[in-house]
Every structure is written in C-alpha cells, then in structure tokens.
Amino acid sequence: MSEDSRGISRARQIYLNRSKRARELKAEGKKIIGYPCVYVPIEMLTALGLMPYRTCGDIREPVTEADRALPGSFCPIMRNCLDCALKNKNDFLDGMVTIHSSDPQEKTARVWQSYTDHPYFHFIDMPVTTRPEAVQYFTSQLNDFKKTLEEFSGQALTEDRLASAINSHNRQRGLVRQLHELTKPSPPLISGTELVQVVKALMSLPVAEGNDLLIEIIGEAKNRTDGPEKKATRLITWGSTLDSIEIMQLFEANANVVMDESCGGIRAYRAEVESPGDPLQGLANYYLKEITCARTFRQAKPGEARKDYARDLQTRFGYLEGIVREWRADGAIMLLVRYCDPFAFEMPSLKDYFDSIGVPSTYIEYDYTIGALAPLRTRVEAFVETIS
Amino acid sequence: MHFAGVDIGSTMTKVVLIDETDNLLSAIKGPTGPEHRQLANRVMAQALEQASLKIDDVDFIVATGYGRVNVPFADRQLTELSCHARGVFSLFPDARTVIDIGGQDAKCMKIDNGRLIDFVMNDKCAAGTGRFLEVTAAALGIRLEDMGEISMRATTQVQISSLCTVFAQQEVAALLSRGEAMENIIAGIHNALAIRIGALAQRLRIEPRVVVTGGGAKNTGMVQAMKNKLDCDVSVPEEPLITGALGAAVLAREVYSKTAGEHGKPSTGPRRLEQATFFSEERP
Numbered sequence: 172m173s174e175d176s177r178g179i180s181r182a183r184q185i186y187l188n189r190s191k192r193a194r195e196l197k198a199e200g201k202k203i204i205g206y207p208c209v210y211v212p213i214e215m216l217t218a219l220g221l222m223p224y225r226t227c228g229d230i231r232e233p234v235t236e237a238d239r240a241l242p243g244s245f246c247p248i249m250r251n252c253l254d255c256a257l258k259n260k261n262d263f264l265d266g267m268v269t270i271h272s273s274d275p276q277e278k279t280a281r282v283w284q285s286y287t288d289h290p291y292f293h294f295i296d297m298p299v300t301t302r303p304e305a306v307q308y309f310t311s312q313l314n315d316f317k318k319t320l321e322e323f324s325g326q327a328l329t330e331d332r333l334a335s336a337i338n339s340h341n342r343q344r345g346l347v348r349q350l351h352e353l354t355k356p357s358p359p360l361i362s363g364t365e366l367v368q369v370v371k372a373l374m375s376l377p378v379a380e381g382n383d384l385l386i387e388i389i390g391e392a393k394n395r396t397d398g399p400e401k402k403a404t405r406l407i408t409w410g411s412t413l414d415s416i417e418i419m420q421l422f423e424a425n426a427n428v429v430m431d432e433s434c435g436g437i438r439a440y441r442a443e444v445e446s447p448g449d450p451l452q453g454l455a456n457y458y459l460k461e462i463t464c465a466r467t468f469r470q471a472k473p474g475e476a477r478k479d480y481a482r483d484l485q486t487r488f489g490y491l492e493g494i495v496r497e498w499r500a501d502g503a504i505m506l507l508v509r510y511c512d513p514f515a516f517e518m519p520s521l522k523d524y525f526d527s528i529g530v531p532s533t534y535i536e537y538d539y540t541i542g543a544l545a546p547l548r549t550r551v552e553a554f555v556e557t558i559s
Numbered sequence: 560m561h562f563a564g565v566d567i568g569s570t571m572t573k574v575v576l577i578d579e580t581d582n583l584l585s586a587i588k589g590p591t592g593p594e595h596r597q598l599a600n601r602v603m604a605q606a607l608e609q610a611s612l613k614i615d616d617v618d619f620i621v622a623t624g625y626g627r628v629n630v631p632f633a634d635r636q637l638t639e640l641s642c643h644a645r646g647v648f649s650l651f652p653d654a655r656t657v658i659d660i661g662g663q664d665a666k667c668m669k670i671d672n673g674r675l676i677d678f679v680m681n682d683k684c685a686a687g688t689g690r691f692l693e694v695t696a697a698a699l700g701i702r703l704e705d706m707g708e709i710s711m712r713a714t715t716q717v718q719i720s721s722l723c724t725v726f727a728q729q730e731v732a733a734l735l736s737r738g739e740a741m742e743n744i745i746a747g748i749h750n751a752l753a754i755r756i757g758a759l760a761q762r763l764r765i766e767p768r769v770v771v772t773g774g775g776a777k778n779t780g781m782v783q784a785m786k787n788k789l790d791c792d793v794s795v796p797e798e799p800l801i802t803g804a805l806g807a808a809v810l811a812r813e814v815y816s817k818t819a820g821e822h823g824k825p826s827t828g829p830r831r832l833e834q835a836t837f838f839s840e841e842r843p
Contacts, residue, residue, distance in 0.1 A: 545625065546664065546680070549625070549638050549639070549640070549680070550680060552637075552638045553638040553640035553641060553675065553678055556637065556638055556640070556641045556675060557641075557674075557675050557676055557677065557678070
C-alpha cells in the first residue's frame with residue numbers, strides 16, 4: 172500500500188470489518204451503544220463518553236433468524252439488521268437506542284428489547300411534522316433520553332459536555348461536506364463506492380477518530396493519481412439507505428456517482444446543529460428539520476391548507492436542485508428498498524420535481540439482497556443509455 | 560462490411576448479421592437457458608455459416624440481452640432496451656412504443672426516432688412474463704406454441720384471479736377439475752397477462768404505433784389480448800424474437816461508423832468464439 176492511499180484504504184478495511192474498533196474499545200472498558208437510524212442524536216452519547224455505533228444490516232447475509240420475530244413483507248433493512256443482532260453479531264454492544272423514525276423502526280424496537288439482552292435500552296418517540304409544537308415535544312423526548320443515559324452512565328450530561336460533543340459532530344459534518352467537494356471535478360477525486368465505505372467507517376468509529384480519518388482522506392484524495400475513472404455520465408442517487416458497495420458498484424459500472432442523498436451518504440452531514448440556547452432544543456431542531464428523510468412531513472408553512480403542488484415540491488425537494496447544478500449531475504437514480512412506504516410514496520412527486528428542473532431520473536427497487544442484482548444492472552445501464 | 564448483433568436472452572439466443580446497408584445476411588435463434596448457455600457461441604457459428612462468413616470478417620459485434628456481459632466474441636455491450644428500440648425502428652419507422660414479452664421479463668419502451676427515451680420493466684417476479692405462459696401451458700399439458708391457436712376458439716374468458724405464476728398454476732388445475740373448457744382457460748390466462756403487462760406499459764404514456772416483440776408476440780391469443788387491453792392496434796414483426804439482435808447489429812454498424820469517423824477504425828481486440836457466462840457467475 173502506498174503512503175498516499177492510507178486513509179481511503181483504511182476506510183475500506185473498517186467497512187469490511189466494522190466492529191473491530193468498537194470491540195477494541197470495549198476491551199479497554201468503553202461502553203458501546205448501538206443505533207439503527209441517523210435520527211438518533213448521537214451527540215448525547217458522545218458527550219457521556221459512550222461510543223455510538225450504527226447497527227446496519229449485511230446485504231450478503233441471508234435473513235434466517237429474524238423470521239421468527241418479524242413478518243416477511245416488512246422493511247428488509249430492519250429485518251436484516253435485527254437478523255444480525257439475533258445472530259449475536261452485535262454482542263459487543265452495551266445498549267441500543269432506537270427511535271420512531273419509521274413504523275418498522277418502532278415495531279422492531281419492541282422485538283429488539285425482548286430478544287436481546289443489552290444492559291441499556293431506550294426508545295425515543297419522534298413526531299412526524301416540523302411544527303413548533305413537534306419540536307417542543309421532541310425536545311421533551313430528548314430530555315427523557317438524557318435521564319436514562321445519565322442513569323446508565325452514572326454521569327451528568329452537562330450543557331458544556333453536550334456543546335463540546337455537538338462541536339465535534341458538527342466538525343465531522345463539515346469534513347464530510349469538504350470530502351464531497353472532491354466529487355465536483357470530472358473525473359471525481361473520490362468514487363461513490365469509496366464514499367459509501369468512508370461514511371460507514373465513520374458510523375463505526377468514535378467521532379474524534381472519524382474526524383482524523385476524514386482529514387487524512389481529504390488530504391490524500393486531493394493529491395491522488397489513482398482516482399476514479401472518468402465516465403460519460405454523472406449521477407446522483409437518492410433513497411432511504413445505500414450502505415452497501417455492491418449497489419453503488421452497480422451504478423458506478425456505467426457512471427460516476429457524485430452524490431448519494433441517503434442516510435448511507437450525505438444525508439446525516441448536509442447541515443449542522445445550531446444551539447445558541449438550549450442544546451437539546453438545538454438537537455431537536457436539527458434532527459427534525461434538517462435531515463431530509465421521507466419519514467418527516469414537510470410543508471412550506473406548517474398547518475397550511477392551501478394547495479400548490481409546485482411550491483410543495485420546492486419545499487420537499489428544492490435542496491436537490493443545488494446539488495444537481497453544483498455537482499453537474501446528468502441524471503438521478505431513485506433507489507427504493509422494497510416495502511419502504513415513506514420513500515415509495517415520495518417517489519412519484521420527486522420524479523415530477525426532477526422533471527420540472529429538467530433532470531432525467533429513474534427508479535430502481537431492490538430488496539436488500541445481492542441475489543437479484545442482474546436485472547437492476549440492466550435498468551441502470553438502459554437509463555444511462557437514454558441520457559448519454 | 561459486416562456487423563453482428565447477439566441477443567443472449569434468458570431462454571433464447573438470437574444472432575443477426577447485416578451488411579453496411581443493413582441488409583439481412585442471416586438471422587438464427589437457438590436455446591440459451593441456464594442448461595444450454597454454452598450454445599450462444601454455437602448460434603453465432605451457425606449464423607456465420609449461413610452468411611458464409613468467419614468471425615474475423617465481422618467488423619463490429621454488439622452483444623445484448625441478459626447474457627451480454629461476458630461474451631468473448633463481442634466488441635461492445637448495450638442493453639436489450641436500446642437494442643429493441645433500434646431494431647423495431649428499423650422495421651417500423653413510425654413506432655413510438657415497444658412492448659417486449661420475454662422469457663423472464665416484460666418491458667415497455669418509449670422510442671423517438673429509434674432512440675430509447677424511457678422504459679419500464681417488471682420486477683424480478685415472473686408474473687407478467689413468458690414464464691407465466693410456459694408454466695400454465697405445462698399445467699394444462701399443452702405445447703406453449705399451441706396456446707394462441709387454442710385460445711382463439713374460446714367462447715368466453717375464464718377469470719384468472721392470481722397473477723402469481725405459482726398460484727395461477729393451482730388455479731388452472733382447479734379450473735380444469737371444475738370442467739372449464741381448455742380454450743376458455745387459456746383465453747383467461749392471456750387476458751390476465753395482458754392486464755399485468757398493460758398496467759406496466761400504461762406507466763409510460765402509450766403512443767401509436769405500438770409494436771409487440773419477444774416470444775409472447777408469437778402467441779396470437781396473447782397479441783389479441785394486448786390489443787383489447789390497450790384498446791389500440793398493435794403491430795408484430797414477422798419474426799418478433801430477433802428485434803433485439805437486429806437492433807444490436809444496426810447499433811454495431813452505427814457505433815462503428817461513428818467511431819471510425821471520429822477516431823479511425825475502432826479496435827476490436829481478440830475475439831474468441833467461446834461460450835458466454837452470465838452475471839451471476841462473475842460474482843463471488
């Protein structure tokens with residue numbers, strides 16, 4: 172391995188063996204807390220010296236154990252995620268925090284609680300709108316979360332500690348955005364596949380270590396000569412979670428993917444937590460309003476009854492136009508995970524939005540297994556052929 | 560000059576050879592299926608033989624279809640969607656919509672001057688594909704190729720409620736034991752399939768002329784059911800199985816001429832007339 176390909180290669184190693192660092196830290200006495208969704212305010216864990224570890228599914232793992240707890244026609248990612256837990260792959264976790272970001276998350280929470288025996292468990296109730304009352308309610312839920320965390324860790328979650336954790340995580344968000352600046356050139360300096368590995372690595376490391384990794388990768392990518400090959404087409408992807416390189420490689424066989432707007436990509440890093448006053452309220456505001464997941468109901472003006480489809484589309488998807496223009500994307504792939512209703516319902520409107528800004532788009536549905544990728548490959552290639 | 564299109568579908572391999580003015584030199588089809596995929600190269604050899612050509616006499620070869628990726632004798636791969644679009648355009652210059660009923664997928668394409676502009680495909684389930692017809696023909700104990708003719712004798716259409724290939728088989732068995740006439744059951748099957756494929760096609764705005772291709776287009780009862788469902792006339796090429804291979808051959812000529820015009824004769828690399836492998840085999 173050459174000196175200048177260290178960070179990217181290290182991210183790949185972490186991606187391939189995600190729990191290694193958590194297990195090492197666990198052996199040193201650190202407490203590791205799992206979370207399955209980027210809506211969990213992990214700053215609160217970091218502030219108490221607990222390490223947040225995003226529990227993911229494994230696309231190569233056939234679901235066998237989860238069948239005794241969950242129905243088959245159910246979010247394949249949560250099924251797979253729980254399956255890994257039931258196969259003791261998360262045996263190093265000291266606790267689990269789940270959140271009502273979608274119904275499968277909520278239903279799985281209960282199963283999680285009864286089928287696993289982590290010493291700590293907390294479920295955060297999360298409202299679905301961005302109304303001021305919702306932010307207030309969410310703040311109160313974070314306050315409850317704070318209490319159980321304090322009890323579990325035996326420490327007080329002070330405003331200073333929280334502010335410092337928020338700073339570190341904001342720094343991570345800034346660095347991830349800096350990293351994505353490097354996909355603006357053609358060819359990009361870092362591939363979509365590498366970005367999937369980097370983001371998943373970040374979700375497997377303590378925040379400070381993640382930030383060091385990012386600094387290393389940014390420095391390395393800027394000067395690399397072994398970057399991605401230039402393809403005739405530049406794409407962005409949008410969806411719930413794209414956390415497996417197999418899917419990204421499918422897209423990148425025919426195009427350069429310059430941005431992934433999913434919670435395996437830029438989504439958890441696009442904005443920053445602002446907390447001039449109460450940090451919990453700052454967190455509530457950020458998580459409810461700034462993470463652009465289909466699970467949250469967004470309106471131009473909360474509670475308004477006036478119908479205006481174009482303005483509605485602008486409110487829900489307007490941020491994508493900037494991404495498409497700045498990253499000079501030729502098209503967009505909407506990636507749907509089967510049975511993911513929130514994203515499936517969003518898709519026709521998003522298609523209309525992409526049409527309205529003149530961006531060709533297509534949708535690809537998969538069931539979070541690698542078994543049936545060949546037909547998806549044909550769809551992606553045909554889409555690229557229509558726009559190139 | 561000579562150009563070839565090789566369409567390796569899930570069930571059949573089709574090869575078309577043309578000259579520089581798109582004259583058809585040969586068109587051959589043979590089985591591909593998982594157990595016969597090694598025949599893809601034999602189909603190519605037969606096509607060459609029919610045209611009295613050797614593999615090195617062919618200036619450019621485009622492979623398409625499910626098995627397009629690892630074809631050791633092709634110079635370029637393009638999806639079957641672009642190839643069907645181009646092939647149908649050669650036969651029907653006013654075609655705007657193509658519906659291909661293949662062995663394991665059904666797809667609908669919108670085309671503009673032979674260029675693919677939009678498409679939809681069925682998901683990985685077999686409902687709405689040629690497999691649905693194969694399975695029900697087997698359940699009825701008749702040959703696939705006789706289904707169309709038998710269905711034309713139907714006096715009424717039996718309602719088939721399940722579009723699932725597995726459950727439809729059971730439903731067919733139940734209908735037979737209830738004494739329903741074979742022709743009415745088959746007409747019902749064609750109708751069920753047409754509803755499924757029609758719904759898929761209607762996600763794109765259907766514009767005439769509509770051309771139906773693929774193995775499904777060889778079934779007259781199926782084509783009639785599509786006409787009824789779409790409520791418009793549909794055209795069927797004389798040989799509906801080869802439009803993908805034909806399109807691939809025409810695109811081979813176009814890619815060749817374009818590249819030759821811009822950068823000189825495209826390099827084609829060594830070609831081996833050996834068996835093709837499928838996607839799944841390159842995966843660990």
